[in-house]
Amino acid sequence: MDSLTPSPSPPPQSRWDAIVIGSGIGGLVAGALLARYGKQVIVCESHSIPGGAAHSFTRQGFHFDSGPSFYCGLSDRTSLNPLRQVLDVLEESVPAIPYDPLGHYHFPEATIPIYGNLERYRSAVAQLTPPGAAELKRLEQRLLGLYDALKEIPAIALRADFSLIPLLLTRYFPALIKLLPQLPKIQSSVGDLMRDIQDPWVRRLVDLECFLLSGLKADGTIAPEMAFMLGERSRSVIDYPVGGSGAIVQALVRGLEKWGGTLRLNAHVEQILVESGTVAGVRFRGGEMLCAPIVISNATVWDTYTQLLKPSDLPAAYRSTALQTPAVExxxxxxxxxxxxxxxxxxxxxxxxxxxxxxxxxxxxxxxxxxxxxxxxxxxxxxxxxxxxxxxxxxxxxxxxxxxxxxxxxxxxxxxxxxxxxxxxxxxxxxxxxxxxxxxxxxxxxxxxGTYGPAIAAGKGMFPSCHTPISGLYRVGDSTLPGIGVPAVAASGILCANSLRE
Ligand SMILES: Cc1cc2nc3c(=O)[nH]c(=O)nc-3n(C[C@H](O)[C@H](O)[C@H](O)COP(=O)(O)OP(=O)(O)OC[C@H]3O[C@@H](n4cnc5c(N)ncnc54)[C@H](O)[C@@H]3O)c2cc1C
Known part of the structure; x- marks a missing residue:
């Protein structure tokens, strides 16, 4: 990391190095990292509160999380959580409270406690089905093998361009060798990894856990997503940010501003300006315009391509395929x-x-x-x-x-x-x-x-990268790689910002 020092807020301006549309976790991570890398960045948020799906709001003294409440690794330096790695780079932290048991699953016929500790979790499952608990252990071992292999290559080092290959070969060669035997699993669904599991109860339990992560059951959920969650649950910590999900958003905003970036609230972008296939800036509702050679949209794929761009800005076939992406309810x-x-x-x-x-x-x-x-x-x-x-x-x-x-x-x-x-x-x-x-x-x-995000099932397509056919226009958030959930959208922000780092 270079030796940049925090800079004071920039004066009002209409020309920026990068404009980020939206202050969801993906947008804030991309914006804050670019600011950290020395770019003049503005994050424009339509609402009065930043954070998108992760914002907190208060009514009559009750502080509510609007969406996520399940977090991992915030208080553990060894966690693989990309969000945690971003906070480190921004020199920010979020105090968090570890807890275990995590809670309970209530099926019509039984309630079981959920533990991060896998021994305890399995013994809770064994109360209902001893053979099922043994089968669950086999699946866990497969997924943890993948987690251990992925652990060697931190998300914060990754990028979404061709420089990734020399980077991996030079800096992470031993890790790549370790990853080789796991490669088939990276492409697999969780369903593929549990074909030999017979116990109907355990199959239903795994389907449920996948659904909670991705909005899809085991056959639709990619194995690395489940491997990450199981690994963090058992090898790192599940913890809750003091102050709620808004505390994470505030830490990212602090990081953005500390490194010279700007957050503008109540700033609804109506149009991404494109000239001859190259991005030129944005226009707000009300007509004001900002110019930048880089625009990053944190709006969903459907909103970006229907609300923010004119149909003629994109190749017709590309636009039509992108808009056919299925959406979770x-x-x-x-x-x-x-x-x-x-x-x-x-x-x-x-x-x-x-x-x-x-x-x-x-x-x-x-x-x-x-x-x-x-x-x-x-x-x-x-x-x-x-x-x-x-x-x-x-x-x-x-x-x-x-x-x-x-x-x-x-x-x-x-x-x-x-x-x-x-x-x-x-x-x-x-x-x-x-x-x-x-x-x-x-x-x-x-x-x-109001979708939860794209329903891209394992084996039926990949989440698109941050790149678009428009030069200078990028996308982050849960309709880009690696998908839905706070760790994933933080990773999308990292991939985008690192690709734009000189
Ligand atoms: C109910 C619920 C529970 C969840 N629980 C968990 C959980 O426990 N753990 C977990 O990890 N994940 C959870 N998730 C998923 C996770 O919250 C999301 O995947 C993630 O927060 C999405 O982030 P994002 O970067 O894609 O952006 P979003 O959160 O979608 O934010 C996009 C931002 O862009 C702004 N914007 C859009 N268009 C414009 C425009 N034209 N101009 C200006 N601004 C604009 C929006 O206002 C918004 O603030 C949950 C989600 C929901 C809905």
Whole structure:
């Protein structure tokens, strides 16, 4: 790393080295790293709060995570989490609280505790199926072999251009040799790695864990994604940022600004300016323009290519293929403030499956719950907890007409029923209730149809890289390599920024 020192904020200007559209984790990582590498960078965020899907918001003293609450490796220097590596480069950190057990899975017929410690997790599974627990161990060993091999090449060193090959050959040759036997697994789905697993219960458990990571079951989830999560869970730590997901966003914003970058909020980009196939800058709603030879879009693939560019800016075939990328559904959200009296031994993450005869991906059937005030009591007023529950819900059919309020209540019902598995008298405890629909999700996160992200199944295509056919235009975030989730989008920001580093 060069010996740059933090620089003061730059004066107002209309010409930049790089403009980043969007302050999701992918955009902030790309912007902050480019600032760290000495570029004049501005990150333009449509909303008044930065962070995109990872932003926090406050109502009546309750601090809510709008999306992610499951993090890893923030308090462990050996973690493979790319986000953690970025924070190190920015000379920032986020205090975090490690915890284990992580929470509980509630199937209709049984509830099992989830542990990061694999021995404990397997003995919990063995209570239900001893042969299944032995099969699970075989799968874990395959995935951990991949994690160990990947560990030798840190994400922070990677780039998404041809310089990657000489870099790997010169700096990481022994690691590459170690990775060779694992190469078939890198291309595989988790489903491929568990073909010999017979136990239906364990197969369902792995499907569920894959679904929680990627929005797809084991056959659609790439093995490295699961390997990363299992490795971090068992070899590093699962931890929660003090102050909630917004604390991570704040650390990235601090890093951006410390290294001379600028964050502009309430700055909705309406158009990416392209001249003769080369990017020239952006135009905001209201008409103001900024110029830069590099523009990085953190908006989704669908939003970037339909909202921000004119159809004629892209080759027609490329545009049409990109826009056909399948999307995971959107969400119903329930954010609650509840009274905490008498709630002892509560764990923080819960996943409730209502009906074993329905697919786990069916809207309303699998409900995810986080209660982050069990780790950080300051997120709620004294003697209260903050609760976030969500489940998949299609965007289609939602509109703000006179049926909206009723429909919203009705669709929140599976979330309340899920919460009753964890806190039976939850409805009597509610002091603050916010229900979000796919329309809310799309509006507050500026995401096409409020989607969780692209549904690119393993073996059915690759997430695209940060490059686009327009010279100077790049993309980061969960519709680029390596995909959905905070560690993945942080990696996308690294790949993009490193590729632009001279
Ligand atoms: C409910 C939920 C729970 C999740 N739980 C977890 C979890 O526990 N752990 C985990 O690792 N991941 C989790 N994820 C996934 C993770 O949060 C996302 O994959 C990740 O945060 C997406 O980051 P991103 O960089 O793609 O950008 P986004 O978060 O999509 O941010 C993009 C930003 O760009 C802005 N923008 C868009 N268009 C414009 C424009 N025209 N002008 C200006 N700004 C614009 C948006 O306002 C937004 O701020 C969860 C996601 C959701 C929705």
């Amino acid at each position: 959107s969400f119903m959200h329930l954010h609650l403030g509840i009274r905490a009296d008498g709630l002892v031994g509560l764990t923080g993450h819960h996943v409730v499956i209502h009906d074993s005869d329905q697919d786990i991906t069916a809207p309303g059937n699998t409900c995810m719950i986080s209660i982050p005030s069990v780790w950080d009591a300051n997120l709620a007023p004294a003697k209260h907890h903050v609760v976030h529950a969500y489940t998949l819900e299609p965007f289609a059919g939602w509109q703000r007409d006179d049926t909206y309020e009723n429909r919203k209540r009705q669709k929140a019902e599976p979330l309340f029923r899920a919460l009753e598995r964890v806190i039976p008298d939850i409805r009597d405890r509610v002091v603050l209730e916010l229900i979000g629909t796919p329309l809310t999700h799309a509006r507050y996160l500026r995401r096409y149809q």
